[in-house]
Amino acid sequence: MPEPIVFYDIPRKANVPSDKAWSPNTWKTRYSLNIKGLPYRTVWVEYPDIEALYKKLGVDAPSTGPTGAPYYCLPLIYDPNTKVHVSDSAAIARYLDKTYPDNPTLIPKETDALHAAFQRAFAAVFNMPKGSISWLMIPETYVRLNPASQGYFRRTREEWFGVAIEELAPRGSEKRQKHWEAVKAAFHEVAGWLQADGHEKLFFLGGETICYADVAIAAWVVWIRVTFGEDSAEWRDVLSWDEGRWGKLTEAFRRYELVDEGSPLEL
Amino acid sequence: MPEPIVFYDIPRKANVPSDKAWSPNTWKTRYSLNIKGLPYRTVWVEYPDIEALYKKLGVDAPSTGPTGAPYYCLPLIYDPNTKVHVSDSAAIARYLDKTYPDNPTLIPKETDALHAAFQRAFAAVFNMPKGSISWLMIPETYVRLNPASQGYFRRTREEWFGVAIEELAPRGSEKRQKHWEAVKAAFHEVAGWLQADGHEKLFFLGGETICYADVAIAAWVVWIRVTFGEDSAEWRDVLSWDEGRWGKLTEAFRRYELVDEGSPLEL
Structure with missing residues (x-):
């Protein structure tokens, strides 16, 4: 070991x-x-x-x-x-x-270059680093950080986006709804890759087994889930997208969600 | 058979x-x-x-x-x-x-979804359908078409791009040079996928063997080669990009370039 x-x-x-x-x-x-x-x-x-x-x-x-x-x-x-x-x-x-x-x-050798292309495609679909998912998630993330991180997070994100964190996607605003729809559309495009052959629906980008591209997707899904919580309207909405695909992905990944207690950094 | x-x-x-x-x-x-x-x-x-x-x-x-x-x-x-x-x-x-x-x-089953992502990445890198390679290649393609196709090709492309074909990338213009540099940069980004692991340089996106993603890249390389010709300054330039990668890809694909005589369509 x-x-x-x-x-x-x-x-x-x-x-x-x-x-x-x-x-x-x-x-x-x-x-x-x-x-x-x-x-x-x-x-x-x-x-x-x-x-x-x-x-x-x-x-x-x-x-x-x-x-x-x-x-x-x-x-x-x-x-x-x-x-x-x-x-x-x-x-x-x-x-x-x-x-x-x-x-x-995680990355079978014969898919190494395709994985690199996947990352480019994923960034393009979600229009990163300044796409709708960032506008939506940054304010929600901010309020959940420890005070020790909040000042840094606010300063850097407000510099990048040029607006106050609270203005990125205020709850109830039309802007927030628009960003949410864009996130849904981006996940839908990714779902399309999993049924590219038009007949079958793959569950994992790796085919039968999880590969790193699935990990990258699951990481964004878990971000939404743990941020809003499993009882939230937002998470229920995600579960309804793409015939329940993201909920099923979540279930497949739960066994890999161990978080140890760990320790704080000592500099 | x-x-x-x-x-x-x-x-x-x-x-x-x-x-x-x-x-x-x-x-x-x-x-x-x-x-x-x-x-x-x-x-x-x-x-x-x-x-x-x-x-x-x-x-x-x-x-x-x-x-x-x-x-x-x-x-x-x-x-x-x-x-x-x-x-x-x-x-x-x-x-x-x-x-x-x-x-x-062509598309191993376990890479089906990754291939779909590849196509999205390739389109993003080349900024398709209206990226630099189109601006550059459409005028060169136009003059090489049969008269039966030229009128249709001119009308549709001028509608899409909003300028006369001759204005897309006139030879010797700064605009043409800018588009050529953008095409070079796009190929360079694709070359980066083939050495994503930082140590090895893959030759094919499929790893040891050709896969459909390689075919998609080779199709664009052959487009440049047969349009300008093997003796052209443009093709010599392509051969110098990315440590000769595209020339080597060309050699690997030559055995698959059979063009039969065929027959004209009879409607």
Whole structure:
């Protein structure tokens, strides 16, 4: 059994550990680790500490922001078995497949390039990074963050979008409804890929088994579910989309939703 | 051996059959048929006859144009062995895989949904249908068509783009250079998918073997090659992109470039 991988995740307000995880990007890695069945422990990092964490570890920023400056974000893992750090959820999935080839595969080698194309398609369909799902979810996410993260989150998101978080998609507004419809349409387009052959409806993008592309979709579905809650009108609406496909996907992924108690980052 | 499939393709001016084929969308089907090693015969259809052909055969238009009206386009095949017509190159590939499963596979079942995502990604990267490659290639294509097709082609393309064909990308213009750079950048992004894992460079999107996503890329590469010619500055430029990747792809696809003499459509 390998030593536990250190998995850096962003917490939100929660009474129990299982409620702490919310970020769609880190969910991709949490699902990946759980699917591969690898031991890991979560280190919870508030937003303002992410940059300091990277610098302390001597790890380069995983990407650059809109201004070209380094952009420090999670997920990040440290694997004590190989003594390497890996950031970016897709890169982490590829790393885990290479390092632990005997555990379930996330990106079958012959689909590696198609997975890269999938990520481009997914970003195009959801019009990322500034698509409707962001307008809709950022305000809902903000109120659920710990105070330690809220200031940073507000400042950065208001810089990107040029409006106050509260103005992105106010509840009851026509704007919010429009963004919600756009999110529904985007999921519908993804559902179309799963019945491209016109006769059969695939359940997973990987065919018979889950692949990393399914993980990426499930991470956005879980974001909506844990943010609004299972009793919300929003989640009931999602369950009604595409003949219940997203509810079924949720059920298939529940077994991979382990959230350990973990520990807060100590810088 | 099955009876030859009827393959409807659009001709251009040519002294020999092998020079007739040029359309990227029908090349996808020609490559598909040749890769699967299925017998077929080409029926050459000039643009103004495409709609009449569909109506005579009683086949629905494969898509709708920008105004929502039926849009009649090729490829279209008729398989006398099953007595079915299939249009749209991806749908044709899926049909051929299902009907002739013992011949080489174009879309492995477990990549069906990823292939659909690939098509979306490819369209996004090339900003289709009105991206730079169209601005660049439409004027070059126009002058190489038979007179029977030129009037239709000019009228429809000038309606779509709102300018005269000659104004899309005049030779020597800054506009043309800008579109050429955009096409180069788009191919570069696709090349990035083939080295997504950061260590290895895949040759085919299918991994070890050609898959339909490779066919789709090769069809655009051959469009550039046969339009400008192998001795052109444009083709030499393409050969220099991405460490010669597109030249190598061309060599891998040459064995699938059979163009039979075929016969003109008789309505």
